[in-house]
Amino acid sequence: MLIMHLAFMGLGIGLSCSNFVNARLCVGQTGDIAKGLGLQRRAIASIGNTVITAIWLSGFLLLQMRGWEGLNGWFHAKMAFAVLLTLGQIMAGRTGAEMMRSGKDALLLRLTLYLGAVLVSALAALALAVVAFN
Numbered sequence: 001m002l003i004m005h006l007a008f009m010g011l012g013i014g015l016s017c018s019n020f021v022n023a024r025l026c027v028g029q030t031g032d033i034a035k036g037l038g039l040q041r042r043a044i045a046s047i048g049n050t051v052i053t054a055i056w057l058s059g060f061l062l063l064q065m066r067g068w069e070g071l072n073g074w075f076h077a078k079m080a081f082a083v084l085l086t087l088g089q090i091m092a093g094r095t096g097a098e099m100m101r102s103g104k105d106a107l108l109l110r111l112t113l114y115l116g117a118v119l120v121s122a123l124a125a126l127a128l129a130v131v132a133f134n
């Protein structure tokens with residue numbers, strides 16, 4: 001289960017990095033390039049939603065297996081960042097959907113901020129997990 005948890009975590013960090021780079025590349029782009037980048041972003045976001053769900057599921061299964069006692073402050077800090085990255089992903093998804101609906105490219109900056117928050121929170125959760133369990 002730990003192997004699965006770590007594999008999902010690695011995938012999640014890769015996907016969030018990919019979408020952050022995509023959003024940065026999209027700045028100033030119009031027409032087919034902007035459309036193509038948007039298509040890729042939506043595909044990555046949808047896989048990302050599944051992967052984040054899998055991180056939560058495997059994390060809770062790990063907790064069930066090891067028992068809930070003796071969790072330290074580092075673990076709780078890690079959980080705070082896990083919540084933050086999940087909220088960032090939800091807000092990025094909503095902003096992306098709004099961009100599609102309204103065609104407002106000005107929302108790209110907000111989208112980039114949410115995607116950056118997802119990436120930074122995931123990296124913080126990784127570091128805190130290592131400190132918590134070693």
Ligand code: HEM
Nearest residue numbers: 009055056059060062063066082122125126129130133134
């Ligand atoms: C979302 C809720 C999560 C829960 C409930 C959870 C729970 C756990 C638990 C119980 C372990 C310890 C397994 C063991 O050795 O017995 C673990 C390990 C780990 N988790 Fe999570 N996790 C969650 C999310 C995340 C996230 C978002 C990341 C990073 C992006 C992450 C990264 C790691 C890493 C790197 C380890 C291995 C630490 C080590 O042994 O050095 N986890 N997690």
